[in-house]
């Protein structure tokens with residue numbers, strides 16, 4: 001297990017914020033992970049779970065312990081009936097490569113998403129709201145640690161997953177692995193779909209600058225379009241992509257909060273519903 005004190009989280013978040021974490025644990029297997037949570041539970045300490053950091057905005061300093069989940073379970077193996085069990089620490093791109101080898105597919109649209117499997121399950125990562133496609137379409141079961149009783153459990157099926165929402169968001173759990181049943185698909189088709197997704201991302205999304213992807217998962221698209229190009233400090237609502245904040249000049253958490261605050265105020269003025277997708281760790 002690795003333990004970092006006073007660590008700069010710059011390389012652990014895709015928004016590229018400099019944030020100092022008082023302490024960060026990096027378990028390298030499930031036993032180490034269990035040991036950390038036993039300790040945190042015994043001390044009754046609140047903590048943050050961090051995977052690929054592609055949906056998180058960090059405060060300038062984080063006092064709560066962070067448990068970094070990108071090393072404890074990188075296994076991928078086929079079990080019965082074409083079902084693949086995949087560790088939470090696996091990157092989505094590695095999962096895509098693996099299933100391609102076995103002529104399976106279905107999640108090529110995630111090729112442009114800098115996510116872990118655990119983070120993707122937690123956030124139910126997927127395409128835009130209207131397209132109704134997300135990683136949960138292929139979930140058979142999820143193995144997780146229930147912090148309340150420190151038991152490892154399984155959640156079967158994919159009920160309770162909604163747009164950018166999973167049942168784990170209202171539970172105190174750590175996703176350990178997931179079993180997926182992907183569709184049979186010729187590797188040439190998979191390669192073509194991945195290529196198309198990456199081209200789409202390059203053309204329409206501001207993925208060239210540090211960001212967290214979409215800011216809101218429920219919003220008024222007209223308001224978000226009008227906010228394009230609005231800048232505060234080092235952060236800007238992308239001119240190219242609505243609902244997307246880029247870090248263009250050493251942005252601070254406060255810059256991002258001001259921009260989100262502006263968007264929320266406009267939603268309130270027009271009685272529009274909104275929900276923030278990105279998470280704040282402060």
Ligand SMILES: Cc1cc2nc3c(=O)[nH]c(=O)nc-3n(C[C@H](O)[C@H](O)[C@H](O)COP(=O)(O)OP(=O)(O)OC[C@H]3O[C@@H](n4cnc5c(N)ncnc54)[C@H](O)[C@@H]3O)c2cc1C
Nearest residue numbers: 049051052053054055115116118119120125126175212213
């Ligand atoms: C360039 C870019 C493009 C993006 N495109 C998309 C897109 O097309 N579709 C989409 O849905 N999202 C997109 N996103 C957003 C983001 O990538 C997803 O939300 C992603 O699934 C988050 O995964 P992560 O591993 O980075 O999780 P993190 O950002 O590290 O964590 C996100 C949340 O999940 C929790 N979490 C993480 N791992 C676990 C675990 N093992 N157990 C329990 N909780 C956990 C964390 O505590 C946190 O609350 C994009 C982001 C970027 C930067």
